[in-house]
Amino acid sequence: MNKIKMKTPLVEMDGDEMTRVIWQWIKEILILPYVGLKTEYYDLGLANRDSTLDKVTADSAEATKKYGVAVKCATITPNAERVKEYNLKKMWNSPNGTIRRILDGTVFRTPIIAEGITPYVHGWKKPIVIARHAYGDIYNSVEDRIKGGEKAYLVVCGEDGSELRRKLIHGFESDGIVQGVHNLDSSVEAFARSCFNYALEQGISVWMGAKDTVSKIYDHRFKDIFADIYSAEYRQAFEKAGLYFMYTLIDDVVARVVRSEGGMLWVCKNYDGDVMSDMVATAYGSLGMMTSTLVSPDGKYEYEAAHGTVTRHYRRHMSGETTSTNPVATIFAWTGALRKRGELDAINELCGFADRLERATVSTIEDGFMTGDLIDRFRREGVTPVKLDSKDFLLKIAERI
DSSP states (O other), X not given: OOOEEOSSOEEEXXXXXXXXXXXXXXXXXXXXXXXXXXXXXXXXXXXXXHHXXXXXXXXHHHHHHHHSEEEEOOOOOOOHHHHHHHTOSSXXXXXXXXXXXXXXXXXXXXXXXXXXXXOSSTTOXXXXXXXXXXSSGGGGOEEEEEOTTXXXXXXXXXXXXXXXXXXXXXXXXXXXXXXXXXXXXXXXXXXXXXXHHHHHHHTOEEEEEEOTTTSTTHHHHHHHHHHHHIIIIIHHHHHHTTOOEEEEEHHHHHHHHHHSOOOEEEEEOHHHHHHHHHHHHHHHTOGGGEEEEEEOTTSOEEEXXXXXXXXXXXXXXXXXXXXXXXXXXXXXXXXXHHHHHHHHHTOHHHHHHHHHHHHHHHHHHHTTEEOHHHHTTBOOTTOOOEEOOHHHHHHHHHTTO
16 A cells, blocks of 8 residues: 655654654554654664763654654663663663653643543543643752751842842751752743643533642742633633633642543643543553653644553563553554644644544443453443454554554
8 A cells, every 4th residue: 555655854853662663663564654744753772871971862852842742652761770771870860751851841741531441530521631741840949958057048049140039948867859840930920821722622611630739839920820811812712612711739630630521721830730641541541551642832742652661561571571562652652743734734644533532442342352461440231342462452553543
């Protein structure tokens, strides 16, 4: 068959461990037979990030700004154990944090719904979309170990370096730790507009939660910016569409979400969104069933799976075992990027292929063929689920394209 031609490359960011293996299988089995794939390739595997002093990560983000669309494989954010395992030069920052800081985008995470996969929260009937702020907080924090007898201060200086004010964080009677985080009004404003625009496009209301009663400046600033922008720019459009914006404390939002039927955009700060998106994905059936899309204020897109590198399966794979690792979210990262590339370049065939691949993936599960993580959650009358390893699952999808 004639392959679908592309005009502009995608930025392809390769990753680590089991997801790196599945990345190649997805390309070989589901994409390359049908698409004349054009990518600008960046190897974000941990070894290459270390050898390039993490320059490759920044380069991939700059390439995304140039080409407009990227697709990213899951990557390792090293801790002390990983530094030893990979003999790293240093404990490199989160590549996702670096990319999000450069693009200053919002991450939207949406569960992939398949008939027969029963959510753990039985009342959830509609997708819950997580909007995660993608700048600042602990992902760009400054940290230090403190010795007993030392004091830590928050010091603010002027442009000339002169000290303007200082606040005592803590006088340490014994050894401890300290962390400094920051954010920007401009980034939170862009986050707010991205969330409100997305909600209007999708026809869903916006729920936001933070802890302004405790964090009376940092979290309260998020609350104020969202409220001001909503009132000034979006209230009329929301009310006309029969939608609303609600702010409450994050613990109250959690309680409301669990009691709801879903169908809202849940706005989270960076760390909160990281945690809550995994909770939501798992509650809908599996971490392997959630998309993640980074959208920058100037309309650049980066697509990835919401889960990690599946280390446990990778070690089994390296020992010669077959694994039943769920590739669905990674497939949807590719389809999301291909569809957006097709939209931007006016290639209807590419958009249509992305739609077909997504339908083929979901219908494979609905027909009872799936990876092991979904077996216990599958309930469909007249259909007995069959557990497949990762590669056989991809081949079964290929039969339906």
